[in-house]
Amino acid sequence: MLRMRLKFFRLLPDFCTNASHMSLHPALYTRHLKTVVGGLVLVTLVMLVMYTTPTPTALILSAANSLRDTEKFPKSFVSSEKAGHGAATSLSLRQEKEKEKENEKEKEKKKEKQKEERQEERGIPGKVFGSSSQDRESLRSEVLMAGEGAEAQCRPQHHVMFLKTHKCASSTVQNIFLRYGYTNNLTFALPGGGNYLGNPGLFKAGLIPKSLLPPSGKVDIFAVHTRLNFKEHSSVLHNDTRWVTLVRDPATLYESLFNFFHLKNGYNLDLSSFSSQPMSRLMELPRYGGKFGKNQMLFDLGYSDNMSVTQLRQAIEELDGLFDLVMVAERMDESLVLLRHLLCWSLHDVVVFTKNARRQEVKPTLDPQTRQTLRELNSADALLYDHFMAKHRRAVLEFGVRRMADEVSALRSLRDEYFEDCGAREVKGKDSTLKFKEYSGLVSSYVTSNNSDQNCLMLSLPELPLVDTVRRKQLKTLEEMRAPS
Numbered sequence: 001m002l003r004m005r006l007k008f009f010r011l012l013p014d015f016c017t018n019a020s021h022m023s024l025h026p027a028l029y030t031r032h033l034k035t036v037v038g039g040l041v042l043v044t045l046v047m048l049v050m051y052t053t054p055t056p057t058a059l060i061l062s063a064a065n066s067l068r069d070t071e072k073f074p075k076s077f078v079s080s081e082k083a084g085h086g087a088a089t090s091l092s093l094r095q096e097k098e099k100e101k102e103n104e105k106e107k108e109k110k111k112e113k114q115k116e117e118r119q120e121e122r123g124i125p126g127k128v129f130g131s132s133s134q135d136r137e138s139l140r141s142e143v144l145m146a147g148e149g150a151e152a153q154c155r156p157q158h159h160v161m162f163l164k165t166h167k168c169a170s171s172t173v174q175n176i177f178l179r180y181g182y183t184n185n186l187t188f189a190l191p192g193g194g195n196y197l198g199n200p201g202l203f204k205a206g207l208i209p210k211s212l213l214p215p216s217g218k219v220d221i222f223a224v225h226t227r228l229n230f231k232e233h234s235s236v237l238h239n240d241t242r243w244v245t246l247v248r249d250p251a252t253l254y255e256s257l258f259n260f261f262h263l264k265n266g267y268n269l270d271l272s273s274f275s276s277q278p279m280s281r282l283m284e285l286p287r288y289g290g291k292f293g294k295n296q297m298l299f300d301l302g303y304s305d306n307m308s309v310t311q312l313r314q315a316i317e318e319l320d321g322l323f324d325l326v327m328v329a330e331r332m333d334e335s336l337v338l339l340r341h342l343l344c345w346s347l348h349d350v351v352v353f354t355k356n357a358r359r360q361e362v363k364p365t366l367d368p369q370t371r372q373t374l375r376e377l378n379s380a381d382a383l384l385y386d387h388f389m390a391k392h393r394r395a396v397l398e399f400g401v402r403r404m405a406d407e408v409s410a411l412r413s414l415r416d417e418y419f420e421d422c423g424a425r426e427v428k429g430k431d432s433t434l435k436f437k438e439y440s441g442l443v444s445s446y447v448t449s450n451n452s453d454q455n456c457l458m459l460s461l462p463e464l465p466l467v468d469t470v471r472r473k474q475l476k477t478l479e480e481m482r483a484p485s
Contacts, residue, residue, distance in 0.1 A: 154344035155344060156343065156344045156345055157240075157242055157342070157343040157344055157345075158184065158186055158220050158221075159220055159221070159237065159238040159240055159241040159242065160177060160220070160221050160222070160223070160241065160242050160244060160343065161221075161222045161233060161237055161241050161242070161243045161244065162174065162177050162221070162222060162223040162244050162245070163226070163228055163243070163244070163245035163246075163300065163301065163323075164223065164224065164225050164226070164245075164246075164300075165245060165246050165247065165248075165296070165297050165300045165301070166225075166253075166257060166291075166292065166296050166300060167248065167253050167256040167257045167260065167296070168246045168247060168248040168253060168297070168329050169246065169248065169329040169332060169354075169355075170246050171355040171463045172332070172352055172353075172354050172355040173244075173246060173327065173339075173352070174223050174224075174355075174463065175352050175353075175355050175458070175459070175461075175463070175466065176336075176339075176349065176350055176352050177221050177223040178221075178223060178458070178466050178467065178470050179455065179458045179459070179466075180221075180345070180349055181220060181221045181223075181470070182458065182469070182470055182473065183454075183455070185477075186220035186221055187214050187219045187220045187221070187474060188219055188220070188221050188222070188223065188224075188470055188471075188474060189208055189219045189221070189222040189223075189224065189236055190208065190212050190224065190467070190470065190471050190474060191207065191208070191209070191212075191224065192209045192211075192212070194464075194467075195224045195225055195463060195464060195467045196224065196225045196226070197224055197225070197226045198226045198227050198229070199225055199226060199227045199291055199300070200227070200287070200289075200290035200291050201227065202227045202228070202229035202232070202302060203226045203227055203228070203229040203232050203233055204229070204232050205232050205235045205236050208236065211475060211478065211479075212471070212474060212475065212478065213236070213478075214478065214481075215481070215482075217235075217236065218236060218237060218238050219236055219237065220238070222236070222237065224467065225300075227299070227300060227301075227302050228300070228301045228302030229302055230302075230322070242324045242325070242342060242343060243322055243323045243324050243325075244323065244324060244325045244326075244327065244339065244342075245301070245319075245323055245325075245326055245327070246326070246327045246328070246329060246335075247297055247326055247327070247328055247329065247384060247385050247388050247389070248297075248328075248329035248330065248385070249329075249330060249385060250295075250297070250374070250375060250378035250381035250382045250385055251366065251371045251372075251374040251375045251378065252366075253296060253297070253378075253381070254294070254296070254374045254377070254378055255271060255364065255366055255374065257292055257296055258271050259271070259364070261288060261289075261292050263288045263292060263293075266288045266289075267285055267288070269285075271364075271370070272370065274370055274373050274374065274377070275367075275369040275370045275372075275373040277373075279373075279376060279377065282294075282373075282377050283377065287299070287305070293305060294377050294378050294381075295378050295379075295380040295381045296378075296381065297381045297384055297385070298315065298380050298381055298384060301315075301319060303315050305380065307380060312380050312383060312384075313383075315384075316383065316384055316387050319384070320387070320388075320391070324342055325338055325339060325342050326388040326391065326392070327339065327392075328388065328389055328392045330389075331389075331392055331396075333408045333411055333412065334392070334396055334404060334408060335392070336350045336352075336411060337350075337399075337404060337407045337408060337411065338392075338395060338396075338399065341399075347407070347410060347411055347414055348414065350411065351411065351414050351415050351418050351459075352415075352459065353415075353419070353424065353446050353459050353460065355462065355463060418455075418456070418459065421450070421456070422448040422449075422450050422453065422455075422456035422459060422460070423448050423449030423450050423456075424446050424447070424448045424449075424456070424459070424460060425446070425447060425448075425449075426445070426446055427445040427446065427447055445460075445462065446459070446460040447460060448460045
């Protein structure tokens with residue numbers, strides 16, 4: 001067909017030229033003209049069919065272009081010269097992507113296994129109390145994303161482990177747990193006297209007197225000072241216990257620790273001179289009384305205050321997986337809102353008056369150089385704090401910034417109402433007339449005119465008198481339980 005078409009076009013010019021110089025008979029001329037016109041029509045039709053009918057390749061490339069426009073088709077397929085090659089390329093890419101996903105899953109499994117092995121070395125299994133860290137994170141997300149009516153759907157949590165960190169506003173949070181447990185007749189992990197169960201040594205279950213331990217050997221709430229020892233702590237806690245702790249800016253924490261516990265007397269060194277001291281000397285300062293010193297938060301959480309960067313990152317990863325909520329002292333009201341949602345408690349349950357906090361007028365102001373020196377001295381705590389501050393910010397975003405602002409505002413208003421209804425007033429410094437006193441004259445105390453109201457009284461009590469009140473009730477309850485009927 002192609003040869004015939006080329007031959008026809010070669011003859012056509014000669015025919016036209018000759019026709020112009022020849023005198024043809026009209027009938028003959030008409031017949032030849034019809035032949036030429038017919039041939040032109042035929043050639044045109046053939047060309048149209050050949051050049052406009054889509055071939056299989058053209059159909060595939062057309063479909064590929066359409067899919068590429070909607071971003072649903074692999075570009076490598078479209079760019080192929082042949083449809084078969086494009087399909088093979090697409091299949092190859094899909095297989096590579098699936099293989100990459102499988103490799104990523106294998107890496108995650110390997111990473112999780114290594115994490116569990118590290119945790120088991122410290123007594124912290126990868127699956128805490130039968131639920132993986134992913135499950136616990138999912139639970140936190142469900143709690144944070146719950147709607148306004150979530151309280152009606154969830155059940156209040158009565159099992160809590162609060163790891164009380166020094167000088168992190170932990171006495172304030174402790175008051176919440178002690179009040180709640182006392183009001184709801186829950187049991188506590190308590191020492192025979194005072195408010196410590198381990199420290200400077202790690203916690204041991206045997207530190208709890210048998211007279212204060214329920215027959216089951218399990219307590220509902222752990223909220224006194226201790227040093228984290230997962231295996232031992234878990235042996236006295238219920239399987240569904242929620243783990244909570246608190247962090248604070250390490251430079252501010254260290255200044256508070258240094259002045260509150262008078263570390264100057266032990267170190268013969270004033271805090272204002274720290275910035276002029278070699279860091280090597282500061283790093284060698286011993287723990288005062290075996291309890292207080294650099295990287296205090298990590299020490300309370302059961303770790304050494306001297307770790308390599310690798311060990312430190314592993315420690316933070318372990319703590320992140322263990323604790324359901326790490327509150328932030330500088331974001332206390334936001335943290336209290338997150339706490340109440342985690343535990344399915346009411347806003348009334350987390351109302352609290354500040355405890356064991358120094359008055360503003362007695363707090364020294366740290367100059368930038370001293371602050372930087374303290375942050376460097378407590379660099380491990382700084383990394384811990386930065387990690388959980390970032391996590392707190394993400395939690396607030398997930399919770400909803402507007403929703404958080406509304407709940408914080410409601411909490412503060414409710415706190416003011418309690419302060420007024422209880423007839424509470426702040427007492428600055430030491431007052432010999434007070435029945436219950438704080439640790440130091442540097443901190444404020446609260447007294448209430450409405451001591452007949454149990455909640456008002458417990459809101460105003462300092463830590464030690466409140467722990468004593470809880471201990472007396474628990475001793476009496478357990479004695480009655482053990483008494484023969």
